[in-house]
Amino acid sequence: MHQQQDIEKLNQKIGQLNDTYASQKNALYVIISCLVLAVLLGIWALYLVRAKQATNRQLELRNQQVHEQKDKIEEVSNKARQATEEKLCFYSYISHEFRTPLSLTPVEDLLNQKSISQKELKSGLLYIQKNAYRLLRLVDQMLDLRKTDAGKQILQASEQDIVQFLREIVTDFQQKAQKIKIDLQFITSATRLPIWFDAEKLDKVVFNLLSNAFKYTPKGGYIHVVLQETAENVQVIIKDNGEGMSETEKERAFDLYFSGQKKYSLGTGLGLALSREFVQLHHGEIEVASIKNEGTAFTISLPKGEAHLMVDEKTVSEKTERPVQPFFDETEVVSTTTPDSEVSVESASVLLIEDNTDLSFYIVDKLSKTVSIKAFSTAERGWEGILSMIPDLIICDVMLPGMDGFELTQRVKEDFRTSHIPVILLTAKSQTDAQIEGVKAGADVYLRSPSTPYT
Numbered sequence: 001m002h003q004q005q006d007i008e009k010l011n012q013k014i015g016q017l018n019d020t021y022a023s024q025k026n027a028l029y030v031i032i033s034c035l036v037l038a039v040l041l042g043i044w045a046l047y048l049v050r051a052k053q054a055t056n057r058q059l060e061l062r063n064q065q066v067h068e069q070k071d072k073i074e075e076v077s078n079k080a081r082q083a084t085e086e087k088l089c090f091y092s093y094i095s096h097e098f099r100t101p102l103s104l105t106p107v108e109d110l111l112n113q114k115s116i117s118q119k120e121l122k123s124g125l126l127y128i129q130k131n132a133y134r135l136l137r138l139v140d141q142m143l144d145l146r147k148t149d150a151g152k153q154i155l156q157a158s159e160q161d162i163v164q165f166l167r168e169i170v171t172d173f174q175q176k177a178q179k180i181k182i183d184l185q186f187i188t189s190a191t192r193l194p195i196w197f198d199a200e201k202l203d204k205v206v207f208n209l210l211s212n213a214f215k216y217t218p219k220g221g222y223i224h225v226v227l228q229e230t231a232e233n234v235q236v237i238i239k240d241n242g243e244g245m246s247e248t249e250k251e252r253a254f255d256l257y258f259s260g261q262k263k264y265s266l267g268t269g270l271g272l273a274l275s276r277e278f279v280q281l282h283h284g285e286i287e288v289a290s291i292k293n294e295g296t297a298f299t300i301s302l303p304k305g306e307a308h309l310m311v312d313e314k315t316v317s318e319k320t321e322r323p324v325q326p327f328f329d330e331t332e333v334v335s336t337t338t339p340d341s342e343v344s345v346e347s348a349s350v351l352l353i354e355d356n357t358d359l360s361f362y363i364v365d366k367l368s369k370t371v372s373i374k375a376f377s378t379a380e381r382g383w384e385g386i387l388s389m390i391p392d393l394i395i396c397d398v399m400l401p402g403m404d405g406f407e408l409t410q411r412v413k414e415d416f417r418t419s420h421i422p423v424i425l426l427t428a429k430s431q432t433d434a435q436i437e438g439v440k441a442g443a444d445v446y447l448r449s450p451s452t453p454y455t
Helices: 002-103 107-112 118-149 161-177 199-216 246-252 266-281 359-368 381-389 405-414 432-443
Strands: 157-162 183-188 195-196 222-229 235-242 285-291 296-305 350-355 371-377 393-397 423-427 445-448
Touching: 107 393, 118 266, 118 359, 118 405, 157 161, 157 423, 161 183, 161 195, 161 199, 161 222, 195 199, 199 222, 199 235, 199 266, 199 296, 246 285, 266 285, 350 359, 350 381, 371 381, 381 393, 381 405, 393 405, 405 423, 405 432
Parallel strands: 183 222, 350 371, 350 393, 393 423, 423 445
Antiparallel strands: 157 195, 222 235, 235 296, 285 296
16 A cells, blocks of 8 residues: 555656656747747848948948049049139230230331431331241241141151251350350260251250250350260250259149249240150150259150151151241340430439340330330349339339239338339230239239330
């Protein structure tokens, strides 16, 4: 009985244990299911996170691309705006460059004079001839540049002696160099060096570079034309110890629309741009090396032989006389002209600041009959002259190398020693904004250059 009771108790415990086991088994299944679900949810969440990160990376990449495109668009827009401004400035300077020689043709003065001496007639005709040549040269340069841009400029190269060619060009400048005491030399160790080149175009290149060298080389300086030969090419180096260029001016020396800190010169701008185009037509290179206030050196490299030339770029060599291009004197004028005998020593004094030599001489010649006049070619030296003589009137060109007419006028009006002196700004720029700027600077009169001479 006791054993039976023990067996029954054990059976009850076994039943309880089976129930416990069944419940724990079910709980384990639920827990395992939950863990599997949790793992699956975790994997899905990880997938979503990574997908989100990939999407964010794509968005960031696209955003970066959008910013880069925006920056490029802004850069292109700024370049286009700058190019437009430079072109507008260039066209403005074209009018100035053409008006100046037109205003120096004293035809009306010659016609209005009842009696004229042979000397005055010859002087007037020389003015007309010189400025007619200058206009012709500017027009020819603009036409050459247009042909080059249109691809219609054709190289007509023939085998010629580069030594004799350069020696003739340098000889044309010798008289000018002796006059202003510049050491002009042609340096080479070769007696004869035949290469293929277009004499007409290379003549314009060398002439332009020498003209610029004379323009910015002071009296007593030097200009050397060096011809040297390497294994593959011939180098023509034109170097001087003139004003030199800044880094920005050097980088954009051959840019047609860039004027730098100097007064823009259409002749200079066209000349350097054309020089580069003509050298490139020869399949050569032109480089510039310059240090501010120390000098400039232009190096032209021309390949030897004729293998680089196309058939239509070669022509039969015919020795023709090289046309001599007129050289225009651009040097500084510091003139102290004595008034006529009828003018007393106490006559009015006028200080003229004008960088154009012909225009300066013309104004001095006209005004010296009634006033005492002194002329300068730069605003810096003109300012020194103003302080030394305190003139009764200042006539100043707007477009000057270095300090322009607006800056000088402002300096004159702000200095108590000179603020009482009337200032006449003389210019070919007739735009309203330029006149407003002149009035703001303190100019008493803003006189536009007429198409007839100044009187």
